[in-house]
Amino acid sequence: MLVQEGITQLIGCSDSPRLDAEVLLQAACGINRTTLARNPCQLVDPQSASAFFVLLKRRSEKEPIACILGHKEFWSLDIELNEATLVPRSETEILVQAALDAIPPDTAVDVADLGTGSGAIALALAIERPLARITATDISRAALAKARENASRLGVDILFVEGDWFTPLAGSRFDVIVSNPPYVRQNDPVLETGPALFEPALALFAGEDGLDCIRALCVDLKSHIKPGGLVALEHGHDQQDAVYALLSATGLESIVHVNDYAGLPRVTSARGSL
Ligand code: GLN
Numbered sequence: 001m002l003v004q005e006g007i008t009q010l011i012g013c014s015d016s017p018r019l020d021a022e023v024l025l026q027a028a029c030g031i032n033r034t035t036l037a038r039n040p041c042q043l044v045d046p047q048s049a050s051a052f053f054v055l056l057k058r059r060s061e062k063e064p065i066a067c068i069l070g071h072k073e074f075w076s077l078d079i080e081l082n083e084a085t086l087v088p089r090s091e092t093e094i095l096v097q098a099a100l101d102a103i104p105p106d107t108a109v110d111v112a113d114l115g116t117g118s119g120a121i122a123l124a125l126a127i128e129r130p131l132a133r134i135t136a137t138d139i140s141r142a143a144l145a146k147a148r149e150n151a152s153r154l155g156v157d158i159l160f161v162e163g164d165w166f167t168p169l170a171g172s173r174f175d176v177i178v179s180n181p182p183y184v185r186q187n188d189p190v191l192e193t194g195p196a197l198f199e200p201a202l203a204l205f206a207g208e209d210g211l212d213c214i215r216a217l218c219v220d221l222k223s224h225i226k227p228g229g230l231v232a233l234e235h236g237h238d239q240q241d242a243v244y245a246l247l248s249a250t251g252l253e254s255i256v257h258v259n260d261y262a263g264l265p266r267v268t269s270a271r272g273s274l
Contacts, residue, residue: 002044003036006056013060020059027069028052064195075124080150084142085118086203087195091260092180095234095267096124098258099178102230102269103129109175112137112224114165114217117203119147119158121178126156132176135159137168140202165213166220173226180234181213182206210236211246218246225252225272237264244268 006021014020026033028051029044036042044052058068066072066087071080074088075096081087099121103109108131113122116136126134136158138144144160151158161168184191184204191197196204206212214233225231231252235243240257247255252270260266 002049002052006052009056009060013062020065021056023065024055024059024068025052028055062195063198067195067198074120075127077120077123077127077154079118079120079123080146080153081118082142082146084140084200084203085146086180086199088118088120091262091266092121092234093124094258094260095178095180095232096121096128098232098267098269099125099176099230100128102176102232103132105129105131107131108133110173110226111135111176112169112172112174112178114177114179115139115181115203115213116147116160117143117180119150119160121180122147122158123150123154123156125178126151126158127154130156133159135161135169135172135174137161137163137165139164140200143200143203165217166224169224173224173229175226175229177221177225177229177231178233179217181217183210183214183234183236183239185210185236209242210239211242214239214243214246218250221247221252222250222272227272228274229272230269231272232267232269234267237262237266240265240268 002025003021007017010017010020022033026036029048055068071078072087079088111132111134113136116122116138122134122136144162148160182204183206186205186208244255247270253273254271256269257265258267
C-alpha cells in the first residue's frame with residue numbers, strides 16, 4: 001500500500017510520517033484524506049503514484065510540507081505560497097492579535113503591513129477588521145504577486161505596494177503598523193538543518209545580528225505613525241532588548257513585549273507619542 005510505503009520512507013525524516021504520507025498521496029492523486037481513509041487500498045494510477053514518489057523524496061529531504069504543497073493555513077485562512085514567500089508561522093498569529101487589539105472593529109483606521117510576503121498578516125487583519133484601510137508592502141515583486149492573488153481569492157481589499165520598508169509610503173501616516181521582517185542572523189547554525197533552508201533568504205536573514213531590517217524600519221517609523229498609533233514588530237526570541245532599545249531611540253513610548261506560544265518574547269509593540 002502506497003501510504004505504508006510513504007510512512008516507511010519518512011520515518012526518521014519527519015515527526016509525522018503517517019500524516020505527511022497521507023497528505024502527499026492526497027496531493028498527488030487529487031483526492032481528499034477522508035476518501036483515502038475510507039478506501040486505503042484503492043488503486044492509484046501509475047502517474048499519480050510516480051508523482052507521489054517525487055513528493056515523498058522532497059519530504060524525505062526535509063522540505064516542509066507547506067513548501068511542497070504551496071499553501072499553509074494561517075489564522076484559519078488558506079494562504080498560497082511561492083518561492084518568494086515565507087511559510088507563515090503560528091507565532092505570527094501573536095502579532096496579528098497585537099494589531100487586532102489596537103484596531104477598533106467599528107472605525108476605519110489606516111493600517112500598514114511592511115514586508116507582507118504571502119500577505120498572511122494583512123489578510124488576517126482584513127478579514128477580522130473589514131473597515132480597516134490596509135496597505136501592504138514588499139520589496140519582492142513575486143511575493144506581492146502571490147499576496148495579491150491571495151487577497152483576491154479571499155475577497156478582501158488591500159492596497160499592495162512594492163518597495164523597501166517605508167520607501168513606497170512617503171507622506172503616509174498610519175494608526176497601526178505591523179511587520180514580521182527578516183530577523184535571522186546571517187550565520188545562524190540552526191538553519192543548516194531547518195526548514196528555512198527551503199525558504200527565501202531575502203525573507204529570513206537580516207545581517208550579522210539579525211537586526212538590519214528592524215534598524216532600517218525604525219529610521220522612518222516616527223514619521224509614519226499617527227499620534228498614539230501602535231507599532232508591533234515580530235523578532236527573534238532573544239532580540240527583545242535590542243528591539244526595545246531601537247524603538248525607544250525613535251522616541252516611541254509604552255513599549256511592551258508579548259510572548260509566543262512557547263513563552264518566548266516574540267513581538268514588541270510601542271505607541272507613537274500623543
Ligand atoms: N521565525 C522564523 C524562523 O525562525 C523567521 C521569520 C523571520 O525572519 N521573520 O525561521
